[in-house]
Amino acid sequence: MINKIIITPHLQSRQQKISAFCIAAISWLLWLYFLLPLLTLAGWLLGFKHLSTEIRWFGGYKTLLELLQMYGLIIVGIALGWFLWTLFTSWWKPALLPTHQVLVDDAGLCAVFQIGQEQLQQSRSAKLVTVGFDAAGQITTMTTTQASH
Amino acid sequence: MLQSQFYPFLQWLIDEWFIWQEWLEEAPWQTLGEWLSWFVFYYPLLMTYVWMIGGILYFLRWEWRDNVFAGVSPSLSEYPPVSILIPCFNEGENARETIEQLLQQDYPHYEIIAINDGSKDNTLVILEELAQQHEQVRVVNLASNQGKAMALRTAALLANSEFLVCIDGDALLDSQAVAWMIRHFIGHPHVGAVTGNPRIRNRSTLLGRIQVGEFSAIVGMIKRAQRTYGRIFTISGVIGAFRRSALHDVGYWSPDMITEDIDISWKLQLAGWSIHFETNALCWVLMPETLVGLWKQRSRWAQGGVEVLGRYFSQLFTRNALRLWPLYLECSISLLWSFIVVLLIVLASFQLLLDSPQETLDDFSPHWTSMLLCVTCLFQFAVSLAIDARYEQRAGQKYYYWMIWYPMVYWLINIGTAVNGFVKAVRKKRGQRAVWVTVDRGIKGQ
Numbered sequence: 389m390i391n392k393i394i395i396t397p398h399l400q401s402r403q404q405k406i407s408a409f410c411i412a413a414i415s416w417l418l419w420l421y422f423l424l425p426l427l428t429l430a431g432w433l434l435g436f437k438h439l440s441t442e443i444r445w446f447g448g449y450k451t452l453l454e455l456l457q458m459y460g461l462i463i464v465g466i467a468l469g470w471f472l473w474t475l476f477t478s479w480w481k482p483a484l485l486p487t488h489q490v491l492v493d494d495a496g497l498c499a500v501f502q503i504g505q506e507q508l509q510q511s512r513s514a515k516l517v518t519v520g521f522d523a524a525g526q527i528t529t530m531t532t533t534q535a536s537h
Numbered sequence: 538m539l540q541s542q543f544y545p546f547l548q549w550l551i552d553e554w555f556i557w558q559e560w561l562e563e564a565p566w567q568t569l570g571e572w573l574s575w576f577v578f579y580y581p582l583l584m585t586y587v588w589m590i591g592g593i594l595y596f597l598r599w600e601w602r603d604n605v606f607a608g609v610s611p612s613l614s615e616y617p618p619v620s621i622l623i624p625c626f627n628e629g630e631n632a633r634e635t636i637e638q639l640l641q642q643d644y645p646h647y648e649i650i651a652i653n654d655g656s657k658d659n660t661l662v663i664l665e666e667l668a669q670q671h672e673q674v675r676v677v678n679l680a681s682n683q684g685k686a687m688a689l690r691t692a693a694l695l696a697n698s699e700f701l702v703c704i705d706g707d708a709l710l711d712s713q714a715v716a717w718m719i720r721h722f723i724g725h726p727h728v729g730a731v732t733g734n735p736r737i738r739n740r741s742t743l744l745g746r747i748q749v750g751e752f753s754a755i756v757g758m759i760k761r762a763q764r765t766y767g768r769i770f771t772i773s774g775v776i777g778a779f780r781r782s783a784l785h786d787v788g789y790w791s792p793d794m795i796t797e798d799i800d801i802s803w804k805l806q807l808a809g810w811s812i813h814f815e816t817n818a819l820c821w822v823l824m825p826e827t828l829v830g831l832w833k834q835r836s837r838w839a840q841g842g843v844e845v846l847g848r849y850f851s852q853l854f855t856r857n858a859l860r861l862w863p864l865y866l867e868c869s870i871s872l873l874w875s876f877i878v879v880l881l882i883v884l885a886s887f888q889l890l891l892d893s894p895q896e897t898l899d900d901f902s903p904h905w906t907s908m909l910l911c912v913t914c915l916f917q918f919a920v921s922l923a924i925d926a927r928y929e930q931r932a933g934q935k936y937y938y939w940m941i942w943y944p945m946v947y948w949l950i951n952i953g954t955a956v957n958g959f960v961k962a963v964r965k966k967r968g969q970r971a972v973w974v975t976v977d978r979g980i981k982g983q
Contacts, residue, residue, distance in 0.1 A: 392738055393738055393740060394741065399741060400741060404743075404827075411945075415946070419911065421903055422903050422907045422908060422910075425904065425907075425908040446908075447904050447905045451905060455905050455906065455909065466587055467590050473765075473766065474594055491699065501694050508694070508695075512697055515669070515676065517676070518679075519679055519680060520681070521679070521680070521683055527691070
């Protein structure tokens with residue numbers, strides 16, 4: 389059974405542990421700093437009226453309402469755009485889809501890679517194929533080792 | 538004679554200098570600065586909602602309605618043969634694990650083609666051993682190192698199937714993934730490729746844990762939104778399925794592009810092929826867990842994006858390319874955004890040191906706008922992790938806590954790598970073959 393998830397924090401170096409701790413502390417402080425208006429607003433709305441100075445300093449309650457209105461309109465606009473586009477692509481699907489039906493055959497592959505069809509068949513049934521290239525990336529040799537079937 | 542010509546020229550230079558100085562002083566720097574600040578602040582906010590609403594629509598349209606769940610294979614009308622390609626370069630440590638996991642695929646007809654791209658370690662010996670042990674495994678040995686794109690091209694030629702699933706040599710493919718990906722090709726002749734859902738394996742360090750959240754929340758959300766839109770910026774290089782005829786149509790992977798996955802995605806879509814996203818095709822991958830490793834990886838991704846923007850600009854004016862315009866614009870604007878952020882950081886540093894520190898610090902003080910950005914960020918993480926929760930139970934709750942570092946740590950890294958990648962892409966010689974890079978695969982400790 390292969391363990392898909394690897395969690396081995398004890399293998400971290402001392403430097404990694406210290407860096408992670410410092411980044412964590414700084415990040416939490418920054419988040420708290422930027423979410424300070426939210427906490428203040430929550431307090432003010434809950435009735436702590438002495439926070440009104442801070443509310444004014446953050447821009448004022450009226451500004452916040454205007455900002456929220458603007459945000460709301462933008463979000464509704466984006467959602468409407470997405471919705472209309474989804475409807476359009478669902479209804480007009482046949483017109484938007486390409487019609488590629490051609491299946492590439494071995495002759496087509498051999499023409500592009502410049503190798504013989506017999507050589508290709510032989511290589512496809514081998515367990516090990518060693519391929520040599522020239523400087524331009526063109527296949528020069530294909531050596532098979534052992535047939536798989 | 539010489540003097541009579543020199544003095545008027547000198548006078549002209551001085552006059553020009555004064556005119557320019559006057560123009561520079563009168564230029565609306567204040568307004569320009571404000572516009573740049575708004576752009577830096579509002580662009581990510583706008584895009585967050587674009588991705589989030591697109592992701593929710595994807596969920597409602599495909600994931601929720603179809604009632605699909607990971608852990609169960611879909612029932613298909615037919616099971617066409619599939620070739621699984623694994624390009625390996627110095628994968629001696631991982632190849633056995635990768636192939637043994639592949640042998641557990643819940644799919645009736647498949648072969649595994651492991652490509653040894655001139656490895657310097659014991660990869661070839663291990664692959665040969667596995668080929669002898671298991672009937673489905675074949676080995677393609679490239680006599681000299683050619684790069685991932687060449688390895689994939691050669692394997693596509695030698696594959697016995699029309700459908701190719703490509704994974705990395707250190708990845709673990711979920712046992713139902715092939716069936717989930719192949720369902721997109723059946724009855725949909727326009728589908729040229731399907732991209733899977735990479736999951737992070739190594740979660741020992743802070744960087745590892747942030748990437749779990751990043752792939753679940755940010756990458757998954759963007760892929761979902763792009764699929765809703767109808768065009769995808771890139772197939773995951775680590776897990777993708779292809780129709781060989783589509784690859785043949787566009788000339789296969791380009792050996793000279795540093796990120797062959799972004800390149801093939803654009804080539805296919807420019808030729809009119811569609812790319813689908815399959816969230817149930819899980820693939821467990823190793824990611825860097827050091828800053829240096831992460832910086833190199835992200836710089837390579839950024840460079841790859843810029844290379845693609847440069848190479849396919851001239852092809853954007855065709856009918857098939859019309860729907861790629863928004864992706865092209867988004868990528869270009871994001872790049873511009875990174876440069877402007879760097880510029881503003883430099884200017885703010887100078888202002889802080891020389892000019893008016895108080896004013897500069899005031900710009901960073903909390904206001905309603907910064908609060909709304911933080912709340913949006915937290916909301917986006919919550920929504921995307923909730924959507925993604927069905928693929929990894931309890932990951933959402935567990936890694937939500939770690940996501941708070943994403944804007945602080947990752948945005949800074951991504952801004953730096955975007956600029957670095959751009960410079961590298963501009964300096965790169967056209968036609969230069971892309972080579973494998975030694976990657977940091979995190980702490981494994983086995």
